[in-house]
Amino acid sequence: GAGVSQSPSNKVTEKGKDVELRCDPISGHTALYWYRQSLGQGLEFLIYFQGNSAPDKSGLPSDRFSAERTGGSVSTLTIQRTQQEDSAVYLCASSLVASGLSNTEAFFGQGTRLTVV
Amino acid sequence: GNSVTQMEGPVTLSEEAFLTINCTYTATGYPSLFWYVQYPGEGLQLLLKATKADDKGSNKGFEATYRKETTSFHLEKGSVQVSDSAVYFCALSVRRLGSARQLTFGSGTQLTVLP
Numbered sequence: 001g002a003g004v005s006q007s008p009s010n011k012v013t014e015k016g017k018d019v020e021l022r023c024d025p026i027s028g029h030t031a032l033y034w035y036r037q038s039l040g041q042g043l044e045f046l047i048y049f050q051g052n053s054a055p056d057k058s059g060l061p062s063d064r065f066s067a068e069r070t071g072g073s074v075s076t077l078t079i080q081r082t083q084q085e086d087s088a089v090y091l092c093a094s095s096l097v098a099s100g101l102s103n104t105e106a107f108f109g110q111g112t113r114l115t116v117v
Numbered sequence: 118g119n120s121v122t123q124m125e126g127p128v129t130l131s132e133e134a135f136l137t138i139n140c141t142y143t144a145t146g147y148p149s150l151f152w153y154v155q156y157p158g159e160g161l162q163l164l165l166k167a168t169k170a171d172d173k174g175s176n177k178g179f180e181a182t183y184r185k186e187t188t189s190f191h192l193e194k195g196s197v198q199v200s201d202s203a204v205y206f207c208a209l210s211v212r213r214l215g216s217a218r219q220l221t222f223g224s225g226t227q228l229t230v231l232p
Contacts, residue, residue: 042225105151
């Protein structure tokens with residue numbers, strides 16, 4: 001597609017339930033990032049994928065969070081047993097990474113607003 | 118590690134006022150520097166960038182100069198408009214061996230411009 005697409009745009013879930021958030025990056029972009037933006041806070045890095053390399057999961061806040069990227073394209077962020085503190089906007093971004101490029105801009109989706117009640 | 122510190126908000130200005138949003142960074146390696154903007158109800162988008170020392174990024178009347186000696190990348194605009202009301206994020210990226218660049222963001226600065 002023309003841009004990074006995220007779904008759903010809004011999700012309200014009950015505490016303790018599992019949720020899945022989807023990200024469809026720009027076609028051809030090999031790098032994909034997940035960030036979390038809590039109310040009044042900056043952007044918190046969660047995880048990123050680059051091609052076939054092992055993902056960098058260093059930002060995941062707990063083992064309730066996991067993500068996968070199938071076929072080097074679509075990514076799903078899963079939060080198990082959601083807690084109220086998981087309420088935030090979850091942002092996905094993708095970028096083109098190729099040898100010889102000195103820097104690469106990240107393009108963001110509109111985000112998924114997750115509310116845990 | 119890498120970190121970005123930017124001016125706390127919120128910032129409220131009158132239309133046509135001069136804007137400065139401070140940003141300083143620490144990084145291992147030689148970073149590229151970015152300003153992203155998030156308009157109300159929209160996603161983050163790149164505003165401007167600079168990839169080496171003394172480079173000046175500019176867009177939509179905004180400017181920022183990569184200052185290696187002071188590790189800073191302050192955002193400026195000579196005359197703000199109501200339409201500039203948004204949240205501004207300073208960010209850096211540093212190539213990590215064997216992997217893609219990873220962006221590190223500041224906490225964001227909310228700017229409100231009053232008519």
